[in-house]
Amino acid sequence: MIFTSFEFVIFFVLVLAGRSLCRSLPAEKWFLLVASYVFYMSWSVPFCLLILATSLVDFAVGLGLGGMEDQRKRKLLLTVSLLANLGVLAFFKYTNFLLANVESVATLFGTHLNRWHYDIILPAGISFFTFQSMSYTISVYRRQIPPCRSARDFLLFVAFFPQLLAGPIVRAADLLPQIYHRVRANIYEIESGLSQFALGAVKKIVISDQIAPNVDLIFSNPANYDGFTLWQGVLGYAVQIYCDFSGYSDMAIGCARIMGFHFPENFQMPYSAASITEFWQRWHISLSSWFRDYLYIPLGGNRKGTARTYFNLIVTMLLCGLWHGASWNFVLWGGLHGLSLTTHRLWKNWKPLSALNEHAAFRWVWTPFSHLLTLGIVLVGWVFFRAQSLPVAVQYLGRMLGWSHDGVHLLSPYILPAVLAVFVTHLLVQKDRNWALEIPQRPMFLRIGFYSALVLLICLLGVTDSVPFIYFQF
């Protein structure tokens, strides 16, 4: 059941109706919990038990941490939670990757091993719910939040359906208090939730799903196409993945707001970033801040000297890459971003830069160049992210950057208009504006115009065959 399907619309209307019939707060919470598990069961019934088991472990660890003063025992309890979550993640996501690498290393040393491969089905949303659950135990361990005393509330925090499958990864400190108290949306929140949901649907079914077949075509066999077409392919993928994932986040945030819950924003015009550091402050914000707070800072952050800071940045981004998928492509993608972040930090700390920045002429040249450079790095990264294998990615980049003239010249009628629309929006719209929140405060005729345009776009150009979101595979 994905957000853009009729099934989900029916499910969501039933949830709203059912919730409004609940007389007491406990009844409402039980209802939302059951609804969330029913939602997950539309993907997989047996894996519900997995969410239940990991949630119960973390709930018990949280309770234990709350009543314990001995620091050694507290550390041990936290280790139990981390091992349970990371163990589940490692088993389902990385077993085959690990075995394939062991086999390759053994072959390198002249030992032939029989090919190991297990048919392991990746539970939908596993990377998201394990991270969300871990953030709770770490926060309780750090005494940033008190432990949750109700198993029902904690299960609902982990499994709450709008964010269960692909985030945003909502911190316990943000969501648990909303679960403890009865929240209800007012008319403004319902309208802004609806408009954010509709905006997300436009991004997903009008832009992302519409250009996906053409992008897939180009990436399926890059050797077939000339340099222009390959540039078009990677620009198309940049737009496809942005609209797909930010569309999902918008719909999740919109659904939650209609019910009165507030989730943090996950994307803020990432392609308008003037540096790779800024890009990560605008792209998948809930994940990048998770890695910052629970990995980069515990590693020492920038408090242990320059060399250690760069090391920490690269390690964090390599693991962020690996989080996205069990393949060297993702590790390289993370590595590229890690290197770019360290280079940017070096550049920012370069003393003559502050003097140069005072010259208007320098800024005039540097500002557009920094935007283009950032976009260039991001695009090169997307090639590793999307290509089927490392050799294909290298081949793709070689032909694209070399502006190869041989091969088919494909001019997609969908990709270029979509790329233009998304990039112009990124350039023209103020970076931190949130239309969904602003529109309900505008005059009536503007609201009617905006909403009818969204509905018309969906009804004219929306792809109705439910295409799963790209981030579901992570």
Place this chain on the structure above:
Amino acid sequence: MSTKARFVFVICAAVLIASAASHLISRWIGLPQPGAAYRRIGPENGPQVFCAGSSLLQFGLAWPEISTALGQGMENWGIGGSSPSEWEMSQPLATNANLMIIGVSVYDLNEYHLSNFRANIVPLTQTIQDLWRAGINRQFAKRLVSQYPLAYMRALFPTAGNSDAVLVGLRRKIPANLRANAAAEDRANAMVVPKDAVMEFGASTEKLSDWPRAKTLRRLALMRSETQGVHVFTGPKQLALHRMLQRAQAGGRNIVVVLPVSPLYVHEFLTPEVTRQFEASLAEVQKNFPAAQIVRLDQLPALQSDEFFSDPVHLNGAGRDLATAAFLEAVKPHRPPP
């Protein structure tokens, strides 16, 4: 006006404006309307021939010639991108038929290839029964059933779920208004369904073999995304085909024409396993309905070239002439006396 009333007004007004715009655009670009278009040719007196098939059959044979050769009038209820599930619904309308010509192919018997108007034509109960009997996978069943709410939504927004047709319509319409010559050239090559109720379909001069590689790749990508690259021949379409043959058997003769698809399509989509499954489904038809005559135009050596196709699945004018001659030759021994 209270805040709540203002909110309701805004939402209703937005939906109404979008609905009006959707209706206007649909009319402007000439979006195909749900429902079957009745066409006929030949003498109206005496028993008629009921022709059931998609555009592959309509454009694949020269109906005036066939009607003359058979000496009978012919009737057809055409539906865009249709298959046995939809044709079955028009079978009871052919009350005076003593012969059924049913055109099938590996393309339109593929269960994963769905007509946009299926939900407008096939009752939901029939679909559920067929899905139950065929035991088809859950994902596909969901795809099929979700066509029904979409069909209801189309009363308000006729363009909903029809983005390919909208984009094609816009691309055809906008140059038509901007550049008259280019549009005229497009029209000369396009396969246009006749507006009159006559079973005479234009002969396209376009050749798939002349298509630029980029256009071919784009079309194949679209076809692949529509069917998810899957070919399955057991499901609601197969059940509907068997029911049609069963009913027609009681009323007269049956001819099943197996229409060809281009060598390009065969190369891109038909693995040996898919071909085996298709042959198995035809063998089952032959086994269950031994009286039905199966005409295998798909095995005609003369048509094994992209030169005879106007796109990956439709025959062009030259291909149609070859197919018609072969069809008439195959049905000749059964021709009724003049």
